[in-house]
Amino acid sequence: MLDIKVIREQPDFVRERLAARGVEDAVPIAEVLSLDEQRRKYLTEVEQLKAQRNRLSKEIGVLMGQKKTAEADAKKIATREFGTRIAGLDKSVAEIETSLQQNLLRLPNLPHTSVVVGKSAADNPVVRVHGDPPVFTFKPKPHVELCESLKLIDFVRGAKLSGSGFLLYTNWGARLERGLIQFLIDLHTIEHGYTEVSPPYLVSRDCMTGVGQFPKFEDQAYAVQEGGDGSTLGRLYLVPTAEAPVANIHREEILGENQLPIYYCAYSPCFRAEAGAAGVGTRGMIRVHQFDKVELIKIVKPETSYDELEKMVANAERVLQLLGLHYRVIQLCTGDMGFASAMTYDIEVWSPGQGSYLEVSSCSNCEDFQARRMNLRFKAGTGENKFPHILNGSGTALARLFVALVETYQQTDGSITIPEKLQPYLKTDRILA
RNA sequence: GGAGAGAUGGCUGAGUGGCCUAAAGCGCAGGUUUGCUAAACCUGUGAAGGAGUAAUCCUUCCGAGGGUUCGAAUCCCUCUCUCUCCGCCA
Structure with a gap:
């Protein structure tokens, strides 16, 4: 959520920054300013x-104490009408505040001024490239073919169970997935200093609003109804991340x-309904409704947040380096960034089968945008309560990492070799055809 | 699912209609004392918002939402959550 004071005092700056995102038409800044003024x-x-009224009530209290009940009663009648006027105005204020709040919750974060202004993914600058694409003496197969021939994933039966976009990992595929999760968590906790947490996979509406998923992207979440009486009370949402x-x-806490800083690392499955996306590039594991991910979260002091973002990206890159995968880091331009983010780096791993890069990590500094939404603060040395900056990054998403590994390490005979760092987790150095 | 207890500032915890402007303690900040540390003592210390150039003033907030009243932390209703015991259950 944006600071209403910033909108009030620098409306043109806010308009300019939001326009850089390409959402100027949808931005009700004028509406917000007018509501704020009315309020x-x-x-x-x-x-x-x-x-x-408070003054008069106090006087009545004094009169009552002196047993001057006649005078008190007269004053009571005179004071009574204040009540109705106050009630009416209170109602107006509440309505205006609700409306203002709804508008504010729909405004995205302002992009950091250093972020390249652009319209789409085509404008994202490449920050660095690690390694080279692997060279094959044969035509590398796409992951779908490899997963089927090695029986790592049963695409047909996955769809039979839950529809398209759901995967049934089998045998070595299931073990590879589990081994990767373990490997990633060990790396980030033991070597990068994150604290492991294992969260609920169903969360409240408040949590979804806090990180900026709601209200704007409500149609992309799976909702679960407790009891099924149709009320929104008791409704929970499957985590998209x-x-x-x-x-x-730490929502609603004062730390x-x-x-600070707080570093958390968590594995969870991620559920994304992505309404309307069915049928578009949905074959295989690239875009699915459920995938595994190890996520990194940082809660930090504002002045350190951009250094922390660089460190977080480096932590995610380490995953691909240890697994010997070719990748590049790009920075998202203003038009391609997520709702809550002020600056985002994506890490894209090379997929020999697709002949293209796949996004496996997205690391964002949301600054105080989410902290405001969840009313998370910390007491600064000066004694004042400030909003910390919150960062999130994938470390990394699993399904696409799985794709890159299988395609990169495929052999002439159709088998797959396992990178050295993963071997202890899989208890093998090779998956045979 | 049944029964009971509870929710008050950063934390613990008093407060059952009117100086509650929320006691007290802990914690925190500053100060005094002090060779250093520690301790002791003194002082200060909730949040959000609004008006004003400013000093300052005002409003709201005691789990949430309604209600009664001139006036509610306090009384009434509804809801949420937490704890204890019982039942069921992986």
Whole structure:
């Protein structure tokens, strides 16, 4: 959520930054400013009335104490009408505030001023490239073919169970997936200093709103109804990422400055309905409704957040380096960034079978955008309460990492070799055809 | 699912209609004392919002939402959550 004071004091700056995202038409800045002005007007009025009423009530209390009941009763009648006027104004203020809040929750974060202004993924600058694409003496097969021939994934039966976009990992495929999860968590906790957490996979509406998923992207979440009485009470949402629960761990808390920075690492399955996406590039494992991911979350002091972002990207890159995979890092331009982010790096791993890069990690600095939404603060040394910056990054997404591994390490005979670092987790150095 | 207890500031915890402007303690900040540390003592210390150039003033907030009242942390109703015991259960 944006700071209403910033919108009020620098509306043109806010308009310019939002326009850089390419959402200027949808941005009700004028509406927000008008509501904000109305709110303050009514608030001033009703507060003056309340001050008067409080004064009179106090006088009545004194009269009652002196047993001057006749005078007290007269004053009561005079004071009574304040109640109705106050109630009316209170109602107006509440309505305006609700409306203002709804508008604010729909405004995306402002891109950092250093981020390249662009319209789409085509404008994303490449930050660095690691290694070279592997060279094959034969035509590398796409992952779908390899997974079928090695019986790593049963695509047909996965779809039979839950529809397209759901995977049934089998035998060595299931073990590879599990081994990767273990490998990633060990790496980030033991070597990178993150604290492991294992969150709920169903979260409240507040959590989804806190990270910026709701209200804008509500149609992309799977909702689960407790009881089934149709009310939104007791409704929970399958996590689209572990970010949803983990970033909210300290929601509505005031942290001590010495508690920061906080580093969390969490595995979770991720559920994405992506309404309307069915049928578009859905073959195989590239785009699915359920995938595994190991997520990194940082809660940090504002002045350190961009250094922390660089470190987080390096932590995610380490995964691909240890697995010997070719990848590149890009920075998302203003038009391609997520709703909550001020700056995002994507890491894309090379897929020999597709002949293209696949996004396996997205690391974002959301600055105080999410902290405001969840009212998470910390007490700064100066004594004032400030919003910390929250970062999230994939470390990394699994299905696409799986694709890159299988395609990169395929052999002439159709088998797959296992990178050295993964061998202890799989208890083998090769998956045979 | 049944029964009971509870939810008050960063934390613990008092407060059952009117100086509650929320006691007290802990914690935290500053100060005094001090060779250093520690300790002791003193002072200060909730949040959000609004008006004002400013000093300052005002409003709201005691789990959430309604209600009663001139006035609610306090009384009434509804809901949520937590704890204890019982039942069921992986």
